[in-house]
Amino acid sequence: MGILEVKDVGKRFGGLQALGDVNLSVKENTVHAIIGPNGAGKSTLLNCLVGKLIPDTGSVMFDGQSVLGRTPHEINQMGISRVFQTPEIFGDLTVLENMMIPCFAKRDGAFRMRAIEDMMREKDIVEKAESMLVDMNMADKHHMHAASMSRGDKRRLEIGMCLAQEPRLLLLDEPTAGMARADTNNTIDLLKQISDERDITIAIIEHDMHVVFSLAQRITVLAQGTPLVEDDPENIKGHPKVREAYLGETA
Amino acid sequence: MLGLNKKDLQLMLIVTGLTMLAPFILNPFPESSGMAQFNAGYPDLMQRFVIFGIFAIGFNLLFGLTGYLSFGHAAFLGVGSYGAIWMMKLVSLNVIPAIFMGVIVAGIFSVAVGYICLRRSGIYFSILTLAFAQMSYALAYSVLTPITGGETGLQIKSTDRPIFSSLEEGETGRANLFGMDMRQSFELNIGDWLFTFNAGYYIAAIVMLIAFYVSIRIFRSPFGLMLRAIKSNQTRMSYTGLNPRPHTLAAFVISGMYAGLAGGLLVAMDTQVGPERMFWTASGEVVLMTILGGVGTLIGPVLGAGVIKYMENILSKINKDVLHEWFAFMPDGLEDFIVFLVYPFIGKGWHLTLGILFMLVVIFLPGGLVEGGQRIGKWIKNRGKAKDTGGSTEPAE
Numbered sequence: 201m202g203i204l205e206v207k208d209v210g211k212r213f214g215g216l217q218a219l220g221d222v223n224l225s226v227k228e229n230t231v232h233a234i235i236g237p238n239g240a241g242k243s244t245l246l247n248c249l250v251g252k253l254i255p256d257t258g259s260v261m262f263d264g265q266s267v268l269g270r271t272p273h274e275i276n277q278m279g280i281s282r283v284f285q286t287p288e289i290f291g292d293l294t295v296l297e298n299m300m301i302p303c304f305a306k307r308d309g310a311f312r313m314r315a316i317e318d319m320m321r322e323k324d325i326v327e328k329a330e331s332m333l334v335d336m337n338m339a340d341k342h343h344m345h346a347a348s349m350s351r352g353d354k355r356r357l358e359i360g361m362c363l364a365q366e367p368r369l370l371l372l373d374e375p376t377a378g379m380a381r382a383d384t385n386n387t388i389d390l391l392k393q394i395s396d397e398r399d400i401t402i403a404i405i406e407h408d409m410h411v412v413f414s415l416a417q418r419i420t421v422l423a424q425g426t427p428l429v430e431d432d433p434e435n436i437k438g439h440p441k442v443r444e445a446y447l448g449e450t451a
Numbered sequence: 452m453l454g455l456n457k458k459d460l461q462l463m464l465i466v467t468g469l470t471m472l473a474p475f476i477l478n479p480f481p482e483s484s485g486m487a488q489f490n491a492g493y494p495d496l497m498q499r500f501v502i503f504g505i506f507a508i509g510f511n512l513l514f515g516l517t518g519y520l521s522f523g524h525a526a527f528l529g530v531g532s533y534g535a536i537w538m539m540k541l542v543s544l545n546v547i548p549a550i551f552m553g554v555i556v557a558g559i560f561s562v563a564v565g566y567i568c569l570r571r572s573g574i575y576f577s578i579l580t581l582a583f584a585q586m587s588y589a590l591a592y593s594v595l596t597p598i599t600g601g602e603t604g605l606q607i608k609s610t611d612r613p614i615f616s617s618l619e620e621g622e623t624g625r626a627n628l629f630g631m632d633m634r635q636s637f638e639l640n641i642g643d644w645l646f647t648f649n650a651g652y653y654i655a656a657i658v659m660l661i662a663f664y665v666s667i668r669i670f671r672s673p674f675g676l677m678l679r680a681i682k683s684n685q686t687r688m689s690y691t692g693l694n695p696r697p698h699t700l701a702a703f704v705i706s707g708m709y710a711g712l713a714g715g716l717l718v719a720m721d722t723q724v725g726p727e728r729m730f731w732t733a734s735g736e737v738v739l740m741t742i743l744g745g746v747g748t749l750i751g752p753v754l755g756a757g758v759i760k761y762m763e764n765i766l767s768k769i770n771k772d773v774l775h776e777w778f779a780f781m782p783d784g785l786e787d788f789i790v791f792l793v794y795p796f797i798g799k800g801w802h803l804t805l806g807i808l809f810m811l812v813v814i815f816l817p818g819g820l821v822e823g824g825q826r827i828g829k830w831i832k833n834r835g836k837a838k839d840t841g842g843s844t845e846p847a848e
């Protein structure tokens with residue numbers, strides 16, 4: 201049994217069958233990549249896992265519990281964190297404040313009224329946020345406005361914010377899309393380091409084969425809303441169906 | 452000290468100093484001078500400064516922190532006023548229970564309104580709050596006449612006999628604080644200057660200082676951080692395991708209670724209410740105050756409230772005769788011409804001046820008057836620095 205079990209999930213948008221009978225099992229403490237051509241339904245599948253979309257059919261179980269019918273913040277509190285295709289951070293706040301928010305969410309839950317305390321005097325939170333920034337190599341950016349950072353730094357911050365919550369499953373939607381090669385390699389190294397050092401399962405949607413084959417221990421190929429194959433990276437590379445559906449474009 | 456950091460403590464002390472010394476500061480002109488009409492240090496207006504300051508501080512807690520623009524906040528002020536005056540009519544003429552009642556009634560009302568309006572965000576939220584406020588106004592004006600006194604509103608009458616009072620037969624009750632009449636004043640004459648220290652003003656001012664202090668604490672708290680997070684990125688907020696809904700509702704209710712506090716104080720100072728207090732223009736006014744002073748800043752809303760109330764009460768009193776007096780030294784034709792030019796901006800035309808000021812601030816100082824102050828401060832600092840570096844001719848090494 202994997203930590204994430206997707207069974208027969210289907211999703212229609214009007215006349216378009218975006219997902220049809222998707223089955224997927226992600227093993228604990230592995231890096232699992234989901235690849236497929238544009239419009240294959242990768243983002244749709246991810247949205248079904250985090251509560252943004254509700255699938256028409258099938259079930260999604262995380263650690264033995266169904267996530268269907270729960271709101272995004274409830275699913276997050278179960279232990280699933282998500283990194284977006286374009287970094288979603290709190291642009292108006294400082295980098296430190298950005299990092300403190302997930303620490304509060306982890307400690308205090310979805311809503312707790314702490315309106316009179318001074319947030320900078322919450323020692324455990326500030327310390328945790330600061331050490332996370334050190335881990336992310338951003339300690340010097342502390343008091344910067346998050347919106348004024350480079351795309352690569354925003355991505356780092358977003359990943360750091362997700363990790364600060366100590367999630368059991370980290371979902372990433374094309375984390376290197378639109379990045380320069382150097383930033384892409386940095387992100388690969390960061391993700392590698394994360395999966396080596398932490399007890400964490402990573403599911404990554406990716407378009408860039410270089411990223412996929414440097415990270416993934418298991419790969420699912422999605423095409424037109426259905427999984428074509430699920431296998432180890434070595435076998436995926438040479439798989440005829442995959443070549444036809446996907447790698448064929450680039451090979 | 453007081454759980455504030457150094458900068459906030461400084462601000463708190465400055466505001467405390469200014470409000471306590473307001474009777475002096477607002478009366479800079481000698482009584483017999485022509486400028487005396489610009490003096491704002493009379494009790495009625497000073498009370499308005501601080502009460503509308505409270506209203507705007509509360510509004511800013513919602514709008515400044517979460518970005519939810521309520522266009523119906525006057526409804527909470529009005530409801531608070533009605534609650535307070537009924538407390539005075541029925542229970543006690545002491546202002547404390549009346550003010551408490553205002554806060555509680557406005558709080559309950561804002562839970563209901565917030566619960567419904569916060570289902571939408573952006574312009575739809577604003578329209579919903581506006582609709583609620585206009586409904587409240589219409590109800591207070593007509594259907595609810597038995598409770599609200601309809602068009603004429605409510606005041607304390609000679610027939611009112613609150614439970615806890617020892618009024619003589621036929622005596623009209625007056626708002627008091629443990630026997631101290633709100634209208635009680637102490638006048639100080641120094642030369643040609645007259646300073647008025649009014650009991651009501653000082654009570655309202657102390658309440659405002661407490662309200663201001665609480666707002667600083669909220670701004671700096673984890674809860675305040677969450678509210679700013681909502682304004683910045685609600686998607687990230689949800690996917691970080693935080694539920695935006697109860698956060699915004701709590702902010703909405705706190706903000707509504709501030710409005711109720713202001714409404715209760717208005718009644719405590721002047722024991723009457725009418726439905727016009729809930730009219731949409733009153734809701735718009737607090738939006739203007741906050742934006743003019745500086746949205747999301749601590750002191751901005753108070754400044755904005757001060758500027759607008761000053762213009763409303765002082766600028767609006769200047770009429771044509773006064774203008775002719777001022778420009779009497781000019782040749783007749785020129786005098787008439789100047790008066791003709793200036794006249795639209797004063798008296799009843801003060802709204803025009805306010806409108807222009809508002810536009811200028813929004814275009815050139817998006818951070819409001821506070822940003823203006825900061826820019827001047829920076830300019831002065833830089834000028835000092837420029838002199839330092841320019842004056843030093845010695846080589847650095």
Ligand SMILES: Nc1ncnc2c1ncn2[C@@H]1O[C@H](COP(=O)(O)OP(=O)(O)O)[C@@H](O)[C@H]1O
Pocket residue numbers: 213216218236237238239240241242243244245
């Ligand atoms: N909210 C939506 N409404 C309608 N169609 C959608 C919606 N989201 C995605 N789609 C469609 O579903 C298909 C799969 O999209 P998506 O999951 O974004 O693909 P991928 O991420 O693999 O590129 C696409 O054809 C897309 O146009």
Ligand SMILES: [Mg+2]
Pocket residue numbers: 242243
């Ligand atoms: Mg996609």
